[in-house]
Every structure is written in C-alpha cells, then in structure tokens.
Amino acid sequence: PSSLVDEKYRETVPLLCDLGLSLDIFARTSDPAHERFVSGFLGRLFQRRAVVTRALRVPYCAMCDKHLPDRFTEGACPKCGSPAFGNQCNNKRGCGAIRDPFELVDARCAVCGNGVAARDREHLVLPLDPLRSALAIHIERSYAESPAIRDRALASLAATREVVLTRDSTWGVPLPAEMGLPGRTVYSWVDSLLGKVSAVAALGKEREVYRTLGARKLFFLGADGVGFYAVLLPALLMAADDGYALDGYRIATNDVLICEGGICSKSTRNGIWLPEALALLPADEWRFVIFHAEAEAASSGAATGAADLDFRWDKFAHDAND
Numbered sequence: 001p002s003s004l005v006d007e008k009y010r011e012t013v014p015l016l017c018d019l020g021l022s023l024d025i026f027a028r029t030s031d032p033a034h035e036r037f038v039s040g041f042l043g044r045l046f047q048r049r050a051v052v053t054r055a056l057r058v059p060y061c062a063m064c065d066k067h068l069p070d071r072f073t074e075g076a077c078p079k080c081g082s083p084a085f086g087n088q089c090n091n092k093r094g095c096g097a098i099r100d101p102f103e104l105v106d107a108r109c110a111v112c113g114n115g116v117a118a119r120d121r122e123h124l125v126l127p128l129d130p131l132r133s134a135l136a137i138h139i140e141r142s143y144a145e146s147p148a149i150r151d152r153a154l155a156s157l158a159a160t161r162e163v164v165l166t167r168d169s170t171w172g173v174p175l176p177a178e179m180g181l182p183g184r185t186v187y188s189w190v191d192s193l194l195g196k197v198s199a200v201a202a203l204g205k206e207r208e209v210y211r212t213l214g215a216r217k218l219f220f221l222g223a224d225g226v227g228f229y230a231v232l233l234p235a236l237l238m239a240a241d242d243g244y245a246l247d248g249y250r251i252a253t254n255d256v257l258i259c260e261g262g263i264c265s266k267s268t269r270n271g272i273w274l275p276e277a278l279a280l281l282p283a284d285e286w287r288f289v290i291f292h293a294e295a296e297a298a299s300s301g302a303a304t305g306a307a308d309l310d311f312r313w314d315k316f317a318h319d320a321n322d
Helices: 002-018 032-047 129-142 147-158 188-202 206-210 223-240 274-280 283-304 313-321
Strands: 052-061 073-076 083-085 105-109 117-127 162-164 166-168 184-186 217-222 249-254 257-259 309-311
Touching: 002 274, 032 117, 032 184, 032 188, 032 223, 052 105, 117 166, 117 223, 129 147, 129 223, 129 249, 147 223, 184 188, 188 206, 188 223, 217 223, 223 249, 274 283, 283 309, 283 313, 309 313
Parallel strands: 217 249, 257 309
Antiparallel strands: 052 117, 073 083, 073 105, 117 162, 166 184
16 A cells, blocks of 8 residues: 555646646655654543544455455445445435445445455544534534535534544554554544644644634535535544634535546546546646536536536537637
8 A cells, every 4th residue: 555655646746736736735644744643633532531442343354354444345325226335325426425334235345245244343433422512513603604515514413423533454544552452543534634734734834724713724625525524523623622723614515527427436437537638638728628617517506406517528629629
C-alpha cells in the first residue's frame, strides 16, 4: 500500500498543476506528522473516556484467514439490490445507504469470493448519545441556509447510535499501545476527517481556523459524504473537549456525475481519467464544458428534483465546438 500511495501522490500533484491550480498544501494521511496528530487525538479521547472498547460482530473469511474491513466485503444492497460494499451501497444515484456488512445479500469476501462468517472482535467505539443534542444544534445552525444538507445530516445523526473508530487492517494509523488493540488501525474516514485539521496544523493555522469563533470552514465533497462531515467530524471535535470552535462550518456538495448513463466511479472504473482529458483538450475548455453542463443540470434539477450531471460525448463535442 505504501508504494501505491507514493506512486499516486507523485502522479496527482503534476495533474493538479496542469489544471492551473495552486495549493497551500496537498496533504496525505500517511504523513508521519498526521499519524502523530491522529494517534494523539484518539489517545486523548481514550483518556477522557469519550470512547469505549466493545466486542463487535465483524466479517471473517476462513479462506483468507482475515477479518474483513469495509470494502473487503461485497454483496447486494438489501434496499435496492445494487452492488454494495460492507459499509455503503454503491448506487450513489438512487440509494447510497450506509450499510452494516451483515445486512448485505450474499455477503462474500472481495478478495477470494468466499462467503463470510461472523466473529466477535474488540474495537474502539465513539458513542453519539452524549453528543446528540449538541450535534443537532450544530447542524441546525450551520446548515440553516442549506436545507438539503441539514436534512441529510439530521437523518444521518438519527440513524447512528455510535461510530466504530477502528478497523482490522495493518495499513493505516496505528493506535496508541495503551488501548490494547493490536492489529487494528484507525478507520480511514476518521483518519481522513482529522486530516482536515492536521493539514491546517501543518500550515501553522489550526488555532486560527479551528479554535477561533467566526472562522469560516468550507468543505467541497460528494453528497454521500455529508453524514461524515456534518456529523462525525464535529462529533470527534466535541468529544475531544479541547477548545475547538464548532461554528462557521459550511458544506458544498457536488452532484452525482453520470458518464454515458453510468455513475462515474473509481470503484467500477467508469469515467474519464484526468490524463486522458488533458491530453484531449486544455483545462479551461474542460472547465467551460463541465460548468456549462452543471448549470444546465441545476436548472433542470430545480424542476425535476434531481441535478445529476449526465456527461455525453456527443453533447461535449457540441458544447466545446459551439
């Protein structure tokens, strides 16, 4: 995994430059400073008893002799029947529901295809009930002007009793030894959310941005990430009780991007990769075509309730040439 991440980092930074972007920081969660930040953060939660260790049912593959974290379990979504991972339905346009791996129909190991069994395994858990009232107030205040995001966040909060903070994986941020959970690492969503704080800390601006009332924080993400950013991130910062200011949060979501009728997804390998796009046309022409299509989608979505951006090559050619 380390070699793969190094390779992707080296490939991505020049592409961002080719798009004409300048960045204050392009962070990576495998950075040693970030790992120290996350490990110390969870250590403080543990010392404050804001988190607990609990035995949970986790999928296990006898063929691979491995406990299976999130995407190592595959099956069908019980709600819509689409392919799903052990943590979420992959039909982001029509469903995208957060899933427990044992809810999947025909749950199996993503590596070998063998059926999965349930085993008890101790993991670190963040209970949300002590934070629920404060989180609801935070969501109502932060997203009053964005009803769709507010409602999605409140629904996610209502459906979530606790969040498991660790996974059975050797690749990731290791836990402090005093937690007594060898062979587990920090759940990648927890790790990446805290990366939004550690990256700002690396710029020397953590107090200015995250600990000062009135500082504005704007996050751009896919709509299926709202529950994580609007619920889990503030929950972690609240649980830390370490002077974090929980105001000034805003979320701007991207619509689902459709390419020739199918959802764009790295998992299913459907879409147009950036090196291909930039080899075909300069970045500004892509910007024009995408923003033009985005405006059309938003306009039609106001009437239909769906603002998905449906990319078609024939329309792309027409808009670019016109």
